[in-house]
Amino acid sequence: VQLVESGGGLVQPxxxxxxSCAASGFTFSTYYMSWYRQAPGKERELVAIISSAxxxxxxxxxxxxxxxxxxxxxxxxxxxxxxxxxxxxxxxYYCKVAVGGINYxxxxxxxxxxx
Numbered sequence: 001v002q003l004v005e006s007g008g009g010l011v012q013p014x015x016x017x018x019x020s021c022a023a024s025g026f027t028f029s030t031y032y033m034s035w036y037r038q039a040p041g042k043e044r045e046l047v048a049i050i051s052s053a054x055x056x057x058x059x060x061x062x063x064x065x066x067x068x069x070x071x072x073x074x075x076x077x078x079x080x081x082x083x084x085x086x087x088x089x090x091x092x093y094y095c096k097v098a099v100g101g102i103n104y105x106x107x108x109x110x111x112x113x114x115x
Contacts, residue, residue, distance in 0.1 A: 001023075001026050002024045003104060003105065005019060005108055006109055008112075011111070012114070013085060013113055013115055016085065017082045017111060018079060018080070018081050019079065019082065020078070020079050021080075021095030023076045026099050028073060031098070032050065034095075035094070035095060036094045036105075037091035037092065037093045037111075038091055039090060040090075044094070048067055050069045050070070054070065054073070057069050063082075063089075066085075067080060067082050068081040082111070086113060089111060091110075093109050093110075
């Protein structure tokens, strides 16, 4: 299993970013996928999750209405569209999948929201 995140960077408050996670090594279309984040000095937290076919999504209260998770099963990719970004969204964002009872993580992509 391999997960590779991309799309992070520096953005001003109120701006937008789109994160991507390219997956390989498992049957992508049959697994739920999720995005987590970890801010400096804080625990890793769940941001969003999407079902295998994409019909169900769920979000942390802190990002509801601002972030959208989506997936492209033809390209084995999951995305996180982040709008109206706030300084408190600054964190390393990770893609995660649980396969065979084991959690697999990408290396993360850093998102910094600052003026």
